[in-house]
Structure formats: C-alpha cells, structure tokens
Amino acid sequence: MPEQQPPDDALLASLAARDLGALATLYDRYGRLAYSLAYRILGESEAAEDVVQDAFLSAWRGAGSYRRDRGNPRAWLLSIVHHRAVDILRRKTTFRPAPLEMAESQPSDDDTALAAEKNVEHRTVREALEALPQAQRQTIELAYFGGYTHVELSELMGVPLGTVKGRMRIGLQKMRRALERTR
C-alpha cells in the first residue's frame, strides 16, 4: 500500500515548526512547477532557479504567517514565485521578448502540449485558456507571463484601458466557467 503523502496544509504547519523534511517534500511536490513558471516568465535557467530558491526560502521563513483565506498553499507558493519573477522581469525591460511574438509562440510549443496532456487537470486548464478568443488570451498571457501592467498593455495593444480590463474580466470569467464544468 503506498505511503500516504501529507496534505499541503499539514506541510506548511510543519514548515512553520522548522521541519526540513517538510520543506523537502514541498519542493518535491512543487519545485518543478515553480521552476517551470519562473522559467516561462524569465526565459533564463539561472535566474529562474534563483527565483525558486528565493520563493522556497520565503515559504520556509513565512510559513508561520500563512493564512488559508489568502489561497491554498500551492497558490500561495506559486504567487511568491510569480511575484518575484515578474519583479525581476520589470527591472530589466530591455530583455523582454517581443510581446506578441511571445504570446503567439506558446501554443506551438510541442513539448508543452505533450507534457501537459499527461495530466488531465493541466490539459483542462490549457484547453480553457486556448478556447478564449485570441485578444482575451493574449491579454491574460501578456499580463501574467509577460509582466505587463494593464496600462502598458493598453499602450502596447493600442486599445483603451477599459478594453484591456474588459478582456481580462471576460477571459477569466470564461476560464472559471470552463474549469467549473469539468469539476
């Protein structure tokens, strides 16, 4: 019978109690995803590793102040990764890839499709994102992965700020409905 893994909440409680084994388990569970996200945003392996290290050590130090009402542990950890990676990206704007090219190149990434489809949940999220009209998908991807603020996106895409906000709102609503249908 396989050994039962502790739930994420229990891991964070153990982290707060300075249990290094819990940190190792948390890394084994989410280290790859955290690195993948950081790499997607930064496009550099060393910088992505630095972000992941910062994020896990932040979790190590801050687990005691974690509050469940601010998201589950996975979302909390990944939000730290996202925040730090975007922060770095915004500091070196000259390194940003051409925005539209970046957003459009993602779906053609064969590795992405093959690997993600091994996981039903990942595939569902991916399908929900890809099902969005291009303008909504692009707005969401450029904001989340490209680190652009909504004001920057308004200038970049040549549309009013209200349009950017509307695309974000409707796009996320559609994604939520799509995800709810599959649960």
Add this chain to the structure above:
Amino acid sequence: MNEHVLDDLEAYALGALDRADAERVAQHLVVCASCRSHAASLAEVVGTLPDTVTPRDPRPALRDRILAAARTETRGSTPASSRRWSFGAVRPSRIAFAGLFASVIVLGAADIDAYQRTTAITAQRDQLYGLIESMRQGGREWYMAGKDSFAGAGGTLYDPRADGKQPFVLFHDLPPIAAGKVLTVWLVSPDSTWARAATFQPNGQDVQAVRINMEVSGFDRCAVTLEDSSWGPRYGAVVMESRIAPPTTAP
C-alpha cells in the same frame, strides 16, 4: 479606503497593476469582505495558469541548495543563552530592523550624552524604518551561508532599490577572527572581477549590519572572504557566498 476596487481585481489577480495600485487594492481587501471574496475567486482561476506552462526540470543541485540554506538558517536560530534574537523565527525585515537598530546603539552610544544619544537613535531608527519599509515594497535579498569555520554563520545582502537607500549585509553568528585579519564583502561581476564592497571586523554581536558603498546591479555574485588587508585584490578564502541578480546590461 472604502471605495470598492472591483474594476481592478482582475488586473490585481494577474499581477498587472503597478506597485501603487496594487498596494491600494491590497489595503482595501483587508477591510472589505465582499471584494476579498471576489479576489479570492479570481486568484483561484489565475492560480491555474502555471499548469499551462511547459514542464521543465531544474538542476538537481537546486534542491540541495535550498535545503542547505534553510538548514543553515535553522542552525543559526538554535536557542542559546547568549543570543538575544532567534534568526530563523523572525521575519527578515524585523531582523534587519533589530540588527541595524542594535548597531546604531553600539556605534552611537560611546561618546554622546544620554539626550543626544536618544535623539540620534530615534532619528536613525526612523531612517532605518524607512529602509525596512522600502525592502517591503520591492527590495531584494540574497542569503549567503557560511562554510568551513564559518558554518552556522551567514549574511543576507539586502538591496532596497529605493532612491538614497544603501544596500547592506546583515550578518548573524559571525565567529571571532584572528587579530590583524578583516572580513571583506565582495561583489563579483560576470567577467569575474571582484569589487571590494566593504571591509569590517566582527563586533561580537549576534547580528551585525554592514553597509555596502556601491550598487548591486551589474554584479551576479556576492562573497565574503577573510583577508590580511583592508585594501587590494582578493587573496583570502571565501567563507560565504551567493549568486545574486543577473546583470542588467543591455542585450
């Protein structure tokens, strides 16, 4: 702060607000259950976006690096009768404040009267409080774990990235060093040029702050060595080091 922020919640969830707007929304969420509930719902959707990313494996050494850094911090926090602060159990900003405040006391108390001392400390405290606040608002930090005879010691390089705020290193548990020796903080550029950023001696305190008189940007590594001289190139052994931000040079 009572005005609802529904119009900005999607951008907030996606991390697409600038710092000032994000702070405004965050402050509102603290006091508004309705907006907080909506924000949590959006965060749940946005939290699935990482699942669309190409899975990639970091180098196996990353796991060891993280665990070693955490282990060192834990070791540094082991309670001891002589310690006034437990490093690992306190948030870094509090440690920074406590350490810097302590160093102000040590440095400033020697030759001024009580009133002047109190005034000076208060002014310094306010200044340092601003520094810590700037760290909360986007500063960066990198932890250097001590090795060999410095195992158990460590230092965190803080880069406040705010106008007029100097970077500094907050060391903990530094062991005494031999007479005539100094510790030197170096910033190392991608072409392996070592720039001397600070030279100091351990002051015997559990926590010691050392200011850096140069900008961190453009360097990709920081290190501390044990040297015979407070000037000249590096000769001594590296006692702690860390990779820091990638260089911000033009492509």
